[in-house]
Amino acid sequence: MPGDKTLYESVKTNLGNEKTRCIGAIDIGTNSTHLLVASVATDLHTFSIDLAEKSSTRLGERDPDSGNLTAVAMERVFDALKRFKDLAFSHQVEDLIIVATSAVREAPNGREFVNRLQNELDLNVELVSGAEEARLIYLGVLSGMPFGDRPHLLVDIGGGSTEMVLADGRDAKALTSTRVGAVRLQRDFINNEPIPPERKEFLQTFIQGSLEPAATKIARRMKYGETPVMVATSGTAMAIGAIASEDANPSVLKLHGFKLTKDSLDKIISRLLVLNPEERKKLPSISDRRAEIIVPGALILQTIMEMMKVEEVVLSERALREGLVVDWMFRKGLLEDRFSLQGSIRQRTVLHQAQRFAVNSSRAQRVSSHALALYDDSRGVLHRDKGEGRDLLWAAAMLHACGQHINLSAYHKHSWYLIRHGELLGYSHSEHLMIAAIARYHRKSLPKKRHDAWQALGSKEQRKIVSEMALLLRLSVAVDRRPQPVVASIDVASEENKVTIKLIPEQSTQSLSLEQWSLSNCIPLVKSLTGVELKILLD
Missing domain, CATH: 1.10.3210.10 (Hypothetical protein af1432)
Structure with missing residues (x-):
C-alpha cells in the first residue's frame, strides 16, 4: 500500500487541538545538523515525532592549523538552518530550541558563529557543555524506553565526542563526555584506507585511554554485582544496527529496541576494515557520509563494550533532540519528574x-x-x-x-x-x-x-x-x-x-x-x- 502514504498522513486530523502543543528542536552536531518537530500531548505527558530532517553539514572539518570552523562548513550549517527554520514554523511550532555541541563549543570562532546566526537568522543557539549534552541524551532515551529497576549505561557516539551515562528511571548517576568521536578520529588519525592492522591497534589503544576516566567514573557509581543494560544511540550505532538487522532480519523497519550482540559487532567491524570508503559506500544500509566515518565510530562502540564487559547493546532512536523536547516539557510544567515520564510508557x-x-x-x-x-x-x-x-x-x-x-x-x-x-x-x-x-x-x-x-x-x-x-x-x-x-x-x-x-x-x-x-x-x-x-x- 505504498501509494496510500499521503492518504495515511491526511487522517492525522486531531493534532491541532488544545491538548496538543508543537515544539521544534535543532541539534548542530559535528557531522550533521538535525531538525525535529514534535507534537506534545499535554494530557498524556508524552510526545510524538511529526518531522525529522537531517543535513550532512560536516562542521567538524575544521581548519587544521587554527582549529576554527571553516567558512565552507559554516555556510553549510547556515543554509541548513534557514531551511529548517522555515520548515519548523510551517508546522506552527510555538518554540524552536537550538543547541550546538562539541564542534562549535571547542572552535575558537564558535561564539562568533553563534552570534552570526542570532543576527542574520534571528535564531538563538545555545552552546551546551558535554555534561549537559549527556543529560539531554539521558532524557531523550528515557522518553522512549522503559528502564524498569535496572541501571542503564547509555552511549552516544557523536562526531566530536562520546557521551556515557549511567542512569536509572529516576535519575542519572554519572554523566560523562569524552573528546573522542567518529569525525575527530577520522580527521586526526586515518590517512590511508583500508586501515592497516597497526593503525587499528593504535586507534583502539587511543580510544581506550581516552575513555578510561569516564569508564572508571561509571564503574565507581555502580553497585557491586550490578550489570547495566547498555543502550547505544547516534548515527554510528544506527548504521551498525542497520547492517546487522539486514543480515539477521531484513523486515526490520525501525531500529529502536533492536539488540546488537558483541559477536555481531565484531564481525561487522572485520568486514568494514578491509573496505575502503568507496567500497563501503556501496553498502545499502549506510549513507555516503556515514561510510566515511563508520569505522572509527564502530571501534569506539566495540571498545566501550569490551571495557564495560557487555555482550549486548540495545539501540535507541531517541537521544539529544528528543531530550530537548522532554526538557522543554519539564520547564513548561508538563512533566512533574523523570519517574512520571517512565511510569507507563x-x-x-x-x-x-x-x-x-x-x-x-x-x-x-x-x-x-x-x-x-x-x-x-x-x-x-x-x-x-x-x-x-x-x-x-x-x-x-x-x-x-x-x-x-x-x-x-x-x-x-x-x-x-x-x-x-x-x-x-x-x-x-x-x-x-x-x-x-x-x-x-x-x-x-x-x-x-x-x-x-x-x-x-x-x-x-x-x-x-x-x-x-x-x-x-x-x-x-x-x-x-x-x-x-x-x-x-x-x-x-x-x-x-x-x-x-x-x-x-x-x-x-x-x-x-x-x-x-x-x-x-x-x-x-x-x-x-x-x-x-x-x-x-x-x-
Whole structure:
C-alpha cells in the first residue's frame, strides 16, 4: 500500500487541538545538523515525532592549523538552518530550541558563529557543555524506553565526542563526555584506507585511554554485582544496527529496541576494515557520509563494550533532540519528574496513537475491557499464552479501529499499516509487529502466507500469539456493535473444550439479541481454530 502514504498522513486530523502543543528542536552536531518537530500531548505527558530532517553539514572539518570552523562548513550549517527554520514554523511550532555541541563549543570562532546566526537568522543557539549534552541524551532515551529497576549505561557516539551515562528511571548517576568521536578520529588519525592492522591497534589503544576516566567514573557509581543494560544511540550505532538487522532480519523497519550482540559487532567491524570508503559506500544500509566515518565510530562502540564487559547493546532512536523536547516539557510544567515520564510508557504511547488517529476512545476501551476479560477467563482453553500476549492484546484492541477513517470496509488492513508505521514506545520491534498483526486479523480473512503482516512475524511462537490474540479481539469486537454501550460486561466461564459467554446489559430492559447474533457468527470459526464449543447466553 505504498501509494496510500499521503492518504495515511491526511487522517492525522486531531493534532491541532488544545491538548496538543508543537515544539521544534535543532541539534548542530559535528557531522550533521538535525531538525525535529514534535507534537506534545499535554494530557498524556508524552510526545510524538511529526518531522525529522537531517543535513550532512560536516562542521567538524575544521581548519587544521587554527582549529576554527571553516567558512565552507559554516555556510553549510547556515543554509541548513534557514531551511529548517522555515520548515519548523510551517508546522506552527510555538518554540524552536537550538543547541550546538562539541564542534562549535571547542572552535575558537564558535561564539562568533553563534552570534552570526542570532543576527542574520534571528535564531538563538545555545552552546551546551558535554555534561549537559549527556543529560539531554539521558532524557531523550528515557522518553522512549522503559528502564524498569535496572541501571542503564547509555552511549552516544557523536562526531566530536562520546557521551556515557549511567542512569536509572529516576535519575542519572554519572554523566560523562569524552573528546573522542567518529569525525575527530577520522580527521586526526586515518590517512590511508583500508586501515592497516597497526593503525587499528593504535586507534583502539587511543580510544581506550581516552575513555578510561569516564569508564572508571561509571564503574565507581555502580553497585557491586550490578550489570547495566547498555543502550547505544547516534548515527554510528544506527548504521551498525542497520547492517546487522539486514543480515539477521531484513523486515526490520525501525531500529529502536533492536539488540546488537558483541559477536555481531565484531564481525561487522572485520568486514568494514578491509573496505575502503568507496567500497563501503556501496553498502545499502549506510549513507555516503556515514561510510566515511563508520569505522572509527564502530571501534569506539566495540571498545566501550569490551571495557564495560557487555555482550549486548540495545539501540535507541531517541537521544539529544528528543531530550530537548522532554526538557522543554519539564520547564513548561508538563512533566512533574523523570519517574512520571517512565511510569507507563507503553500505555501512554498507545493512547497517544489512538488520539492521533481519532479513534473512538470509549468504544476502544469497551472492546479492550471485553478482550482482557476473555483473555483472563479463557486461559488454557481459547488460548495458552504465558502472559506476553495480554499487553499486546490490549494495545491492539485500543488501536484496532484506527484505519476506519481511511476505508470502513477494509479498515483492518489500514489499521495494520498505521500501527506498523506508527510509534509505539516501550515495545520491541517484534512486539510492535505483533500488535499490528493482531489488529489486522481481528476480522474477515484469517492469516495467509502471502500476507505482508504474516510474513513480517519472525517466528512460529509470534504467529501463535497473534492468532490466539486476534481471535479474542474478534470476539470482543463482535460484542460491541453499536455506537452507544449496551453491554455492561461479559461473564466468561471456561471448561475443557467449552467456553460460555454471558452478556450483561447496561439496563435490564435492553435487548442484546444483536450482540448474541454477532457472537454466534463466530462459533464455527472458534470451533475450527481451537476445537472449542462456544455458547452465548443472555443475562
